[in-house]
Amino acid sequence: MKVSKELLKGTAATLVLSVLAGGDLYGYGIVKTLQARSENVFSMNEGTLYPILHALEEQGCLESYWEEAEGRKRKYYHVTKKGLKMLRENKEEWEYFSAGVGRVLNYV
Amino acid sequence: MSEDNYTRQVLEGIESKRVKRLIEAELENHLAEASAALTDLGCPPEDAANRANAAMGENPEAVGAQLNAIHRGRTALRLLLAFAAGTLPVLSLALLDGIATSQDHILFAPGFLLEFSLLLYVSARKRTRVYLFPALFPAAGAVWLCTLIYTEAARLFTGELLYYVEAAFADTYVSSTAGMAVCGVVLAAVWCASFLLITALRCGQITKRGLVCLRVLRGIFLGAAAAALCLLAVTAVLRSQCSFLPISAEKSSIFRRWYLINAERELTDDEIRALVDELNAAPPEDVNTETKLRYADTWMTVLKIETGAGTLEKSREYVRIENNGCAANESRDHNARLRNERGDLVSGTEVTFRYAALYPFLCAAECDPENGIAAVTRYPVQTEEPIRLQAHGDGLRAQITIRIDRPQPPPKDFSLY
Numbered sequence: 001m002k003v004s005k006e007l008l009k010g011t012a013a014t015l016v017l018s019v020l021a022g023g024d025l026y027g028y029g030i031v032k033t034l035q036a037r038s039e040n041v042f043s044m045n046e047g048t049l050y051p052i053l054h055a056l057e058e059q060g061c062l063e064s065y066w067e068e069a070e071g072r073k074r075k076y077y078h079v080t081k082k083g084l085k086m087l088r089e090n091k092e093e094w095e096y097f098s099a100g101v102g103r104v105l106n107y108v
Numbered sequence: 109m110s111e112d113n114y115t116r117q118v119l120e121g122i123e124s125k126r127v128k129r130l131i132e133a134e135l136e137n138h139l140a141e142a143s144a145a146l147t148d149l150g151c152p153p154e155d156a157a158n159r160a161n162a163a164m165g166e167n168p169e170a171v172g173a174q175l176n177a178i179h180r181g182r183t184a185l186r187l188l189l190a191f192a193a194g195t196l197p198v199l200s201l202a203l204l205d206g207i208a209t210s211q212d213h214i215l216f217a218p219g220f221l222l223e224f225s226l227l228l229y230v231s232a233r234k235r236t237r238v239y240l241f242p243a244l245f246p247a248a249g250a251v252w253l254c255t256l257i258y259t260e261a262a263r264l265f266t267g268e269l270l271y272y273v274e275a276a277f278a279d280t281y282v283s284s285t286a287g288m289a290v291c292g293v294v295l296a297a298v299w300c301a302s303f304l305l306i307t308a309l310r311c312g313q314i315t316k317r318g319l320v321c322l323r324v325l326r327g328i329f330l331g332a333a334a335a336a337l338c339l340l341a342v343t344a345v346l347r348s349q350c351s352f353l354p355i356s357a358e359k360s361s362i363f364r365r366w367y368l369i370n371a372e373r374e375l376t377d378d379e380i381r382a383l384v385d386e387l388n389a390a391p392p393e394d395v396n397t398e399t400k401l402r403y404a405d406t407w408m409t410v411l412k413i414e415t416g417a418g419t420l421e422k423s424r425e426y427v428r429i430e431n432n433g434c435a436a437n438e439s440r441d442h443n444a445r446l447r448n449e450r451g452d453l454v455s456g457t458e459v460t461f462r463y464a465a466l467y468p469f470l471c472a473a474e475c476d477p478e479n480g481i482a483a484v485t486r487y488p489v490q491t492e493e494p495i496r497l498q499a500h501g502d503g504l505r506a507q508i509t510i511r512i513d514r515p516q517p518p519p520k521d522f523s524l525y
Contacts, residue, residue, distance in 0.1 A: 024316075027134060028141040045165025046138065047118070050131070051174035058178050065319045066312065072141065075134050075312070078319070 012044065012052050014090040017061065017083055026074035027053065053077055061086050114139070114161050114168050121172025127179040130312040139164070298325060 019025065019033045030053075031046050056062040061083030066075050079087070115135045122128050142160035147153055165171070305322045308314040314322070 026141075027138045028145075032145075045163070045167075046142070047114070047135075047164035047168060047171045050134065051171060051178060054175055054178045063319055064312070065314050065316045067316055072137065073133075074137060074141075076316070 011090075011094065012048075013056060014087060014094065015042065016049070016052055016056065017079060017087040017090070020062065020077055020079045021084060021087055024076045024078045026076050029074075030077070056083065059086075114164055117168035118172040118175070121169055122176045122179070124176075124179055127175070131175060133312070135164075298328065301325065 015034060016030060019030050019037070022033075025033060027049055028046075031044070031049055034042050034044070053062065053064075057064055057077070059082070061080055063078045063080055064075055065078070066073055068074070115132055118135060119128050119132055122131060139157070139160050142163060143153070143156045146156035146159055151159065302322070302325045305314065305318050305325065308318055309322065
């Protein structure tokens with residue numbers, strides 16, 4: 001089943017932060033990790049990842065640096081304290097929201 | 109759509125050349141990674157490139173527009189507020205009080221430190237059009253700033269405010285020049301390193317190690333800003349508590365080395381003479397020989413005295429040491445708050461008052477270059493003509509200069525004990 005893009009849009013930043021909370025990653029690595037963790041439920045257009053990353057960096061939630069690995073120069077992203085705080089808040093919000101949605105949908 | 113095309117279409121929507129370079133490298137790297145992964149899975153190279161492009165999405169223009177919006181220069185309100193926070197108190201002092209603000213380290217050091225630290229912190233965080241200005245400004249002023257910090261700390265702990273501990277720390281002044289220089293060089297280096305790291309960060313060229321360094325530097329400057337605030341607060345409290353005037357017999361001998369100007373009333377000739385005699389008869393005993401040597405030839409210039417609504421005296425003390433043809437000069441500023449109990453100063457009033465003495469004694473040192481001080485000769489302080497001050501507005505304001513020179517030239521041919 002494919003998930004609607006609209007559903008993904010609101011949570012994309014939180015998902016990216018969540019992936020990066022596990023360790024520093026570069027753009028392509030983030031996309032692949034997202035796909036793997038969601039068991040291919042999320043298949044975002046890879047190009048749309050960059051505005052999310054850059055916006056989070058601008059907000060001070062991420063920091064980036066270049067590092068050479070496997071013969072390639074990659075731009076890695078690192079979550080800041082502010083980013084972790086934002087992730088925690090968004091997660092709580094999401095759990096609260098999804099629980100509410102679940103109660104409504106399962107109401108008999 | 110080829111790799112090149114996707115990237116080019118994204119870049120077309122971005123205005124800044126710097127951001128273009130940054131994003132171009134990132135996107136090309138992404139596409140190359142994706143292509144390589146597909147090739148590893150057995151996909152032909154051309155097909156892999158096409159599939160990698162397809163995975164990027166079908167709307168590169170929209171991605172370009174979004175990235176452009178994120179990176180567009182904007183007015184840095186926090187930056188402007190940081191400037192205002194550091195500059196306004198100084199400007200208000202200069203404009204309203206007429207204080208020679210460039211001399212007033214006490215007020216300047218913490219304010220400017222706070223300002224520059226905030227600028228650095230904000231400029232590292234935000235992409236703003238005014239980025240370059242605040243980054244260069246602190247770099248240029250770093251050495252100067254650091255000397256102020258050091259001076260402030262030296263003042264605080266050597267006794268101008270806490271004069272009780274002055275004797276214990278008197279010799280700190282000896283090393284103040286070296287201390288200022290070291291402090292200035294170290295912090296200037298830190299500023300320059302920060303600047304380079306921020307520039308690398310902004311150009312997307314920073315490495316992981318650089319990022320860690322930048323975090324440490326940010327911490328240092330934030331800590332320094334916090335320390336400056338504390339220093340400012342402590343200084344303000346102490347200044348409000350301390351009074352250096354007038355001199356009295358109850359004051360300790362340490363205190364006698366400080367200000368003897370009494371602006372509360374005009375002193376008579378007899379009082380001046382009695383005061384000078386008293387001081388000459390009982391010079392401070394607390395100063396050690398090294399201090400005496402530094403005071404071998406001392407004179408003092410009072411730059412400004414204000415009485416009325418608020419009074420401030422600012423003076424500069426000069427010390428000249430001569431030792432068998434070799435001479436050294438030292439000067440330093442003093443700030444003192446004159447107690448204002450004069451309620452009758454109104455516009456047009458002319459007040460004449462005299463200084464009693466600026467220094468309890470003057471002495472000439474006769475030195476043995478190998479064995480240290482051989483003799484110290486004291487000279488009595490000479491008083492000068494009364495100084496006339498003019499009242500302006502609601503207070504008294506005048507620019508006066510008092511100079512006391514040693515009454516006799518120092519002995520050139522000294523004899524050893």
